[in-house]
Amino acid sequence: MHTLTTALAQINTEARALFGQGKVADYIPALAQVPPRQFGMAVALVDGSTFHVGDAHTPFSLQSITKLFTFVLALKAIGEDLWKRVGREPSGAAFNSMVQLETEHGIPRNPFINAGALVITDILTTRYAHLDYALLGALRRLTDDPDLSWNAAVAKSERDTAHRNMAMAYFMKSHGNFANAPELVLDNYCRQCATEMNCAQLAQATMFLANAGRDLGRDGCPDEQFLSPDEARRVNALLLTCGAYDAAGDFAYRIGLPVKTGVGGGIVAIAPGVGTVAVWAPELDAKGNSVLGAFALERLVKLTGWNHT
Ligand code: GLN
Numbered sequence: 001m002h003t004l005t006t007a008l009a010q011i012n013t014e015a016r017a018l019f020g021q022g023k024v025a026d027y028i029p030a031l032a033q034v035p036p037r038q039f040g041m042a043v044a045l046v047d048g049s050t051f052h053v054g055d056a057h058t059p060f061s062l063q064s065i066t067k068l069f070t071f072v073l074a075l076k077a078i079g080e081d082l083w084k085r086v087g088r089e090p091s092g093a094a095f096n097s098m099v100q101l102e103t104e105h106g107i108p109r110n111p112f113i114n115a116g117a118l119v120i121t122d123i124l125t126t127r128y129a130h131l132d133y134a135l136l137g138a139l140r141r142l143t144d145d146p147d148l149s150w151n152a153a154v155a156k157s158e159r160d161t162a163h164r165n166m167a168m169a170y171f172m173k174s175h176g177n178f179a180n181a182p183e184l185v186l187d188n189y190c191r192q193c194a195t196e197m198n199c200a201q202l203a204q205a206t207m208f209l210a211n212a213g214r215d216l217g218r219d220g221c222p223d224e225q226f227l228s229p230d231e232a233r234r235v236n237a238l239l240l241t242c243g244a245y246d247a248a249g250d251f252a253y254r255i256g257l258p259v260k261t262g263v264g265g266g267i268v269a270i271a272p273g274v275g276t277v278a279v280w281a282p283e284l285d286a287k288g289n290s291v292l293g294a295f296a297l298e299r300l301v302k303l304t305g306w307n308h309t
Helices: 004-016 029-033 065-084 099-103 114-127 131-143 152-160 163-174 182-193 199-205 229-242 245-254 291-304
Strands: 040-045 050-054 259-261 266-271 275-280
Touching (some): 004 040, 004 050, 040 291, 065 131, 065 182, 114 131, 114 182, 131 199, 199 266, 199 275, 229 245, 245 259, 266 291, 275 291
Antiparallel strands (some): 040 275
């Protein structure tokens, strides 16, 4: 049986041999500047131990991984009422697709595609006068990092080019499924997507999902029951079915764990009762998921046996 340290070292070597197979996201101009050949991975176990390899301490743009955190905040804020505004079925369509919005009367399929995340940000914009600080406050507590923030240049770059997301917001507003001004919600959405973390922080920040809703306090901070065990189980179910957009089936087949991916090249995976894994490599496949990230997770579940599906 591999120890985790040996497994991560082996995966690091194997993954780096595959550099050059994908392309960094360039539809958000600031993300096109990220050097492609980087790879980091971090594991945090529910017993508090942590492991990391490669560029695990380099901050990267969370992008759609923030959809996981905003969804959790909305669930905490308004509970099951949010299902009146967004569905919970896999979309089978690209993360930024708008085609289902028309046939489904402005109700997005799930909270982890762009349209669904925009509705979630709309809900949070109504709920919090200072959403940035509500979200950052939660993320700072979960990572124990008071300096955690968003990258202003990335946020501006996405906001300047957010025509497609803006179109979806207006379309949903035409169906009565958007309470606030799309411009305001887009400002919030682009800032939240530009939040930066490194792999070690991301593994720590999602620990509550592996640990029956309970965050592990560190550095003198107490434990916090961030979600109920039942809510954590439900978030994991959604991550398994919807966390990788139109590659969710492929991810379930290859990795078999709840995941959330983002076009910054990050992926976080949850092994309930065991721990969390964050991996980052900016080169993406055609569906906007990290090529080496998916490879590394597939190797890790094989070496550790963490896939129980
Ligand atoms: N901010 C990105 C967007 O809205 C997030 C997409 C993603 O990470 N898949 O297009």
